[in-house]
Amino acid sequence: MSEGFFLFPFETQEGRGIVTVNEEWRWDWSDPFRGLLVFAKEQALAYYFATVPGLADEQGIQPVVWIDTYEDLYALPIASSIDRFFDTYSHSLERQVELIREDSEFKARLETESGPPAPDSLRALWSKDIPRINFPWEVPDLIARDESLVRLLRAGRFDFLMDGCEDAHEWVGKVLAAVST
Amino acid sequence: MGWKPIMRGVLCGLAVLLQACAVGHGASSALLLSTAWVPEDSPAGVLLRESHRAxxxxxxxxxxxxxxxxxxxxxxxxxxxxxxxxxxxxxxxxxxxxxxxxxxxxxxxxxxxxxxxxxxxxxxxxxxxxxxxxxxxxxxxxxxxxxxxxxxxxxxxxxxxxxxxxxxxxxxxxxxxxxxxxxxxxxxxxxxxxxxxxxxxxxxxxxxxxxxxxxxxxxxxxxxxxxxxxxxxxxxxxxxxxxxxxxxxxxxxxxxxxxxxxxxxxxxxxxxxxxxxxxxxxxxHPETPSGADADLIAEYRTLHESILREWREEVADSGRLAVRIGAEELAFWVVGGVVVHGGGAIFKAVAPRLLEILRRGGARVRGWLDTLLQRLTKVERDAFKSLWERVDVRGARPLSKSEERELRRLAKRLEELVDAPLNKDEKKKLRDRARANFRQFHPELAEAMKLGEDGLYEIHHRCPLEYAHLLVGEDINARKNLVALAQPVHRRINILWAKFRKERGGSEVHPDEVKKMAELIDRHFQRWYDVLYDSPSASALDAAMEMALRDVELLIVKG
Structure with missing residues (x-):
């Protein structure tokens, strides 16, 4: 998926593999972010996916966070393990497909009511828009299905990665609210 | 062939103007080929022109x-x-x-x-x-x-x-x-x-x-x-x-x-x-409108004429450039349509800032408004789209009471967003769109950079999204604000902006400062904009970073 994330390969000719990326990461960022293990990244955007070694469980399984490096760093906790991350992400893709279907139905309804969009009209412009699920921001309810993660969130174990970021705390609030519903 | 030459070719091809002023009744003899004026720097999606005419x-x-x-x-x-x-x-x-x-x-x-x-x-x-x-x-x-x-x-x-x-x-x-x-x-x-x-x-x-x-x-x-x-x-x-x-x-x-x-x-x-x-x-001549809507209608006419004039000059016939006509139709909906349906006073009351900005007209404002609409929820955006369809300004029925209420609510919501900084969630959404826009603006470059194929490059906003709310009426995702950078360059630029943010603390940042800062960064780093990255240039990059840091400090001291 060209607009989703990609996993860092072990190593590449250009030196963009997981080892180099993590070396650079530790060089570029200070604690607590330098201790994270980066394994994936959004295509062409500076959003990263990483595990949190400091929160590994008794089997050594680490939770996953989504990191925004554009301004002051913060991370959103998105899964209790890499397995759960893939599971949640795949559900968000299902939702993406559903969203596209709903959107095409909506466009078809408008077309039935008002006829086809005039060439170059505003509706014709909109018709080219493909709606996207804004992961992870728009799927707090999917994240909330991960019970182990929710336990960590309730215990405030990720707070050290969200210092000073109101939006992140607010989003975690949405995740927790989605658990109780 | 790149997108720009293709577009220019298409536009020129479509710009077959009939010199109708000087023709007889034989239509075929009236066809005179002419090339409409197409701005030099006309990307596919965005036309940026100063409204001021030389x-x-x-x-x-x-x-x-x-x-x-x-x-x-x-x-x-x-x-x-x-x-x-x-x-x-x-x-x-x-x-x-x-x-x-x-x-x-x-x-x-x-x-x-x-x-x-x-x-x-x-x-x-x-x-x-x-x-x-x-x-x-x-x-x-x-x-x-x-x-x-x-x-x-x-x-x-x-x-x-x-x-x-x-x-x-x-x-x-x-x-x-x-x-x-x-x-x-x-x-x-x-x-x-x-x-x-x-x-x-x-x-x-x-x-x-x-x-x-x-x-x-x-x-x-x-x-x-x-x-x-x-x-x-x-x-x-x-x-x-x-x-x-x-x-x-x-x-x-x-x-x-x-x-x-x-x-x-x-x-x-x-x-x-x-x-x-x-x-x-x-x-x-129909009766001249009077009363509360007269001023608004006059304002609308000025805006409408500006857009129409640009359209007449730049693009002919059905090759109306999407962005251009989109701006016109939207402006017409917001101002003209609402006035026609008797809702002008309501709209003016709940969204005066929005109206003021829309009056400037043009593609830039359309892009800005498009960004604003992205900040609505999907449900709100769909409601907006449905409403827009219903308010067909060219002879549709008037708005019902509930539609009018919905319009008032949406207008009010948009008005509230005009000066509101983007939150993290919205920034992510706009970066997704910026990435898509960049691919559209520079398909060949995007391919060469392997954008979307685990590549090294990232899309960068020259004026950051963090300050988008200060640049009211500017399209933050416009072509001129987007560049592709190799990650090492992008990271350094982000460090400079972080320094600026930190030094300015919580005090109010003026739009001019943001522009100066963006220019400063352009000055030191533009050689890495939209080009394939050559890693041996790392030492040059470090030197540029050092000089840029010094300039940022000077800028902050000067205020």
Whole structure:
């Protein structure tokens, strides 16, 4: 998926593999972010996916966070393990497909009511828009299905990665609210 | 071939302007290829132009207006080859613009010698320029046909208020679009089929044609007497040509309007049977709006005319550039549509900032508004889209009470967002769109950089999203604000912005500071913008970073 994330390969000719990326990461960022293990990244955007070694469980399984490096760093906790991350992400893709279907139905309804969009009209412009699920921001309810993660969130174990970021705390609030519903 | 040359080619191809001002009734002979003006830096999705017009551009536009009027008058008189004939042409002049208000023709008694267009043009052009000049108001030209030439008299008209369809901004284009010409030809053809030939000099026919900007919405026959006589192909073609020439000059006006044509049967010198002549054509003026909406309508007209003028100058016919017409339609919806449906006062009350920004018009504001709409939830955006469809400004039903309430709510919501900083969630959404936009703007570069294929490059906003709310009316995802950078470059630039943010603390940042900071970064890093990254340049990058850091410190000290 060209607009989703990609996993860092072990190593590449250009030196963009997981080892180099993590070396650079530790060089570029200070604690607590330098201790994270980066394994994936959004295509062409500076959003990263990483595990949190400091929160590994008794089997050594680490939770996953989504990191925004554009301004002051913060991370959103998105899964209790890499397995759960893939599971949640795949559900968000299902939702993406559903969203596209709903959107095409909506466009078809408008077309039935008002006829086809005039060439170059505003509706014709909109018709080219493909709606996207804004992961992870728009799927707090999917994240909330991960019970182990929710336990960590309730215990405030990720707070050290969200210092000073109101939006992140607010989003975690949405995740927790989605658990109780 | 890149996107830009393709677009330019397409636009130029579509820009087949009919030099309708100077054509006869043979439509095929009227086709003159011309290239419409296409801005040098016109990307596919966004056209960024300053609304301010340079003096040279204005004087070119005034010259085009005069040439266009000259062509229009020639179109009206060229078929009137009777000694003693008189043609009165009434224009509205405004700072170099000329909008035709009416024309009337009175035939002569004796066949005259032909007059060459060049001879007519040479003489009339100088009179037109010297008489009209900077004059504002109604101007009347009376042209008298003599045996070998046309004599022209000029006088100013009565002191009347400016009619709503009159242009106030000169348009740098002389012809009409293919679409407009085709529509007028179609209307003229329908009239000819209905009319046939006149029974004699007592025959008359009245029709009303409805126009909106360059478009023809329809026409209706009115009073008629003595029509329907069988007539040959040549007669039908001549009438169609005359009708086209009578109507085309009116398509240069602004906004919705009606033009009434009066035809009479005449006996031309040397002809045995009567034929039709357009004796009067005039724009009908509806009542001037008054009350609370009058100001808003006036504001809207100015905006609408600006957009229309740009459209007329830049793109012809159905090749209307999507962004351009999108801006126009949206502006029309927001201002015009709402006013038409009696909701103007409500909208003005709940979203005055939004209206103020939209009044600036143009693609940049459209992009800004598009970003604003992205901040609504999906449900709200869909509601907006549905509502927009319902508020079809061109003759739809008025808004229901609940639709009006919904409109008020959406307008209020958008108004609240005008100055509100983007939150993290919205920034992510806009970065997704920026990535898609960049691919559209630079497909070849995106491919070379392997954007979307685990590549090294990232999309960067020259003016960051963090300060987007300070740049009200600017499209943050416009082509000029997006560059692709290798990660090491991007990371350093982000560090500089972080320093700026930290040093400025919680104090209010002025938009000028943001612009200065963006320029500073451009100065030091633009050699890495939109190019393939060469890792041996890392030392140059470090040197640039060092100098940029020093400059950022200076900028912060200076405030």
């Amino acid at each position: 003096e040279t551009e204005l004087s070119e536009a005034r010259r085009a207006e005069a040439e266009c009027a000259l062509g229009q008058v020639w179109g009206l008189v060229r078929g009137v080859d009777e000694v003693g004939a008189r043609v009165e042409v009434r224009f509205w002049a405004h700072e170099g613009t000329l909008t035709l208000l009416s024309h009337r023709t009175l035939g002569g008694l004796e066949r005259a010698q032909p007059v060459a267009e060049a001879t007519f043009g040479k003489r009339f052009r100088s009179q037109l320029t010297s008489y009209v000049g900077e004059r504002a108001g109604e101007v009347l030209f009376t042209l008298y046909r003599q045996q070998l030439e046309w004599r022209v008299d000029f006088r100013g008209g009565p002191d009347t208020p400016r009619p709503p369809e009159a242009k106030t901004q000169p348009v740098r284009r002389e012809g009409v679009s293919v679409g407009t010409y085709a529509a007028i030809t179609r209307v003229a053809g329908e009239m000819v089929r209905l009319l046939g030939g006149p029974s004699g000099r007592e025959a008359s026919f009245i029709a009303t044609v409805t126009l909106e900007d360059d478009g023809v919405s329809g026409w209706e026959p009115g009073f008629q007497e003595g029509a329907g006589r069988e007539v040959g192909l040549a007669g039908r073609e001549r009438l169609q040509g005359e009708l086209i020439q009578a109507l085309l000059p009116f398509t240069h006006g602004v906004g919705p309007r009606e033009v009434r044509l009066t035809l009479q049967g005449v006996l031309r010198p040397g002809e045995s049977a009567a034929s039709w002549r357009v004796v009067v054509a005039e724009t009908l």
